[in-house]
Amino acid sequence: MPPASTAQDIPQRNSNSHADDLARIVSSSFGAQEAGTSPTASFHSYPNSYGAGQRPSTKQLKPFHTKDIKVLLLENVNLTGQAILRDQGYQVEALKTSLPEDQLIEKISDVHVIGLRSKTQLTASVLKHAKNLIVIGCFCIGTNQVDLKYAAENGICVFNSPFSNSRSVAELMIGEIIALARQIGDRNNELHRGVWNKVSNGCWEVRGKTLGIVGYGHVGSQLSVLAEAMGMKVIYYDVVNLMGLGTTAQVQSLDELLQQADFVTLHVPELPETMDMLSTHQFAQMKKGSYLINASRGSVVDIPALIKASQDGILAGAALDVYPNEPGGNGEHFHNDLNSWTQELRDLKNVILTPHIGGSTEEAQSAIGVEVAHALVKYVNLGTTSGAVNMPEVTLRSLTMDEPNHVRVIYIHRNVPGVLRKVNEILGDHNVDKQMTDSRGDVAYLMADISNVNTSEIKDLYQSLEDLGSRIRTRVLY
Numbered sequence: 188m189p190p191a192s193t194a195q196d197i198p199q200r201n202s203n204s205h206a207d208d209l210a211r212i213v214s215s216s217f218g219a220q221e222a223g224t225s226p227t228a229s230f231h232s233y234p235n236s237y238g239a240g241q242r243p244s245t246k247q248l249k250p251f252h253t254k255d256i257k258v259l260l261l262e263n264v265n266l267t268g269q270a271i272l273r274d275q276g277y278q279v280e281a282l283k284t285s286l287p288e289d290q291l292i293e294k295i296s297d298v299h300v301i302g303l304r305s306k307t308q309l310t311a312s313v314l315k316h317a318k319n320l321i322v323i324g325c326f327c328i329g330t331n332q333v334d335l336k337y338a339a340e341n342g343i344c345v346f347n348s349p350f351s352n353s354r355s356v357a358e359l360m361i362g363e364i365i366a367l368a369r370q371i372g373d374r375n376n377e378l379h380r381g382v383w384n385k386v387s388n389g390c391w392e393v394r395g396k397t398l399g400i401v402g403y404g405h406v407g408s409q410l411s412v413l414a415e416a417m418g419m420k421v422i423y424y425d426v427v428n429l430m431g432l433g434t435t436a437q438v439q440s441l442d443e444l445l446q447q448a449d450f451v452t453l454h455v456p457e458l459p460e461t462m463d464m465l466s467t468h469q470f471a472q473m474k475k476g477s478y479l480i481n482a483s484r485g486s487v488v489d490i491p492a493l494i495k496a497s498q499d500g501i502l503a504g505a506a507l508d509v510y511p512n513e514p515g516g517n518g519e520h521f522h523n524d525l526n527s528w529t530q531e532l533r534d535l536k537n538v539i540l541t542p543h544i545g546g547s548t549e550e551a552q553s554a555i556g557v558e559v560a561h562a563l564v565k566y567v568n569l570g571t572t573s574g575a576v577n578m579p580e581v582t583l584r585s586l587t588m589d590e591p592n593h594v595r596v597i598y599i600h601r602n603v604p605g606v607l608r609k610v611n612e613i614l615g616d617h618n619v620d621k622q623m624t625d626s627r628g629d630v631a632y633l634m635a636d637i638s639n640v641n642t643s644e645i646k647d648l649y650q651s652l653e654d655l656g657s658r659i660r661t662r663v664l665y
């Protein structure tokens with residue numbers, strides 16, 4: 188069911204408002220910074236074709252009073268992102284941890300925007316309580332924690348940061364490859380306990396060893412460049428045929444990779460196909476004395492099978508950054524209540540356990556904060572979906588102050604025949620200056636800038652679109 192329309196969807200201004208009411212009094216001129224269609228484009232580039240010195244100032248579109256927009260940020264979203272949202276005048280509540288489901292449901296019920304990282308689970312049963320929610324920002328790469336389909340079908344757009352932390356993950360992998368090869372974790376723990384244990388047995392250089400990368404995307408390909416620079420031979424396995432960087436080579440199957448690699452690293456998304464991708468059969472394919480690193484998602488490795496492979500000497504070491512169940516925040520314990528095998532894992536030799544810190548660097552978090560917050564502001568203020576992970580990508584050139592009686596109509600609808608005709612019958616009473624529509628699966632997104640609209644007509648326009656059977660969500664920005 189689409190969410191019921193909310194007061195916030197409807198223009199809040201009195202239909203008899205004076206022209207003054209249309210003045211764009213917002214706390215910062217985000218509209219003037221609107222970028223082009225690329226999610227990575229600079230926000231300082233000017234999007235239209237006017238020459239320097241001839242630019243009419245960009246019109247600041249508003250869905251309603253910006254200060255009414257409520258934003259909930261969870262999991263310690265970086266201050267860079269918080270500042271961008273606060274500068275818009277939005278009401279921002281930022282928490283350091285994720286929330287248990289009951290508290291999340293309570294909090295999410297009245298917010299328009301939610302920001303989270305990898306921990307918070309936005310399932311359909313949580314999202315159905317989010318009556319005002321228009322957009323979700325994942326301040327990370329992974330989006331498996333959000334029910335993307337449910338969100339799209341209910342008019343909630345989802346953004347992430349597709350590569351701002353890739354380098355940080357790749358660098359951690361390099362550190363872990365060397366740390367495992369030299370048993371640094373165990374030596375460090377021993378000396379912290381006062382035990383001097385100088386050994387070379389089972390310790391290796393990485394030069395000349397084979398690294399097998401599973402998932403050759405942003406992280407995997409960055410890692411391959413760094414690993415080759417250390418003299419490693421790099422092979423990779425991916426479901427897509429990809430050109431390898433440097434002298435890396437793609438292999439045709441996971442088994443082939445496992446049989447050749449001294450070090451195996453996993454960089455695939457969480458998908459039904461990647462669930463327990465490394466289990467008993469796969470560990471049996473690995474070279475005796477090889478190493479496994481998982482910084483993708485906890486569901487990708489069958490941990491009891493890993494424990495067995497380690498106890499049987501197949502694995503000489505492992506490094507894990509992600510787990511099927513992770514604590515909700517710092518200071519919480521990592522023990523058997525979370526995952527029944529936790530103690531056995533903690534007892535293994537040469538196993539490095541880190542608390543999901545692959546992307547946790549100052550550089551990555553600050554870049555992610557900026558990127559995702561900008562995407563959220565552009566969506567809230569302008570309706571732009573460039574970079575969205577669950578909606579078609581739609582954008583239009585900014586309106587300018589030379590176009591005072593324009594409104595921007597956004598109509599998210601079910602992708603069924605005949606909708607455009609009905610929408611254009613409604614918009615046709617005005618002059619449709621520009622329009623773009625695109626679909627992704629069952630959901631379509633239409634954006635149109637129409638002129639000669641009196642303020643008093645906005646509510647009727649909104650209501651006519653809302654009354655169409657195909658409607659998922661209507662927004663009118665003016």
Ligand SMILES: NC(=O)C1=CN([C@@H]2O[C@H](COP(=O)(O)OP(=O)(O)OC[C@H]3O[C@@H](n4cnc5c(N)ncnc54)[C@H](O)[C@@H]3O)[C@@H](O)[C@H]2O)C=CC1
Binds near residue numbers: 405424544
């Ligand atoms: N530990 C951490 O803090 C972090 C973890 N991650 C995790 O790492 C994952 C990978 O990140 P990126 O490299 O940025 O993603 P990406 O989307 O750029 O690359 C993933 C690659 O995996 C491949 N792939 C998908 N299914 C596969 C399968 N069944 N077998 C083999 N290859 C398959 C894809 O074709 C793609 O090339 C993310 O989805 C996220 O879950 C990402 C960043 C930080």
Ligand SMILES: O=C(O)CCC(=O)C(=O)O
Binds near residue numbers: 306326327352
């Ligand atoms: O830093 C985080 O909280 C999550 C990192 C991660 O796993 C991702 O970006 O997908």
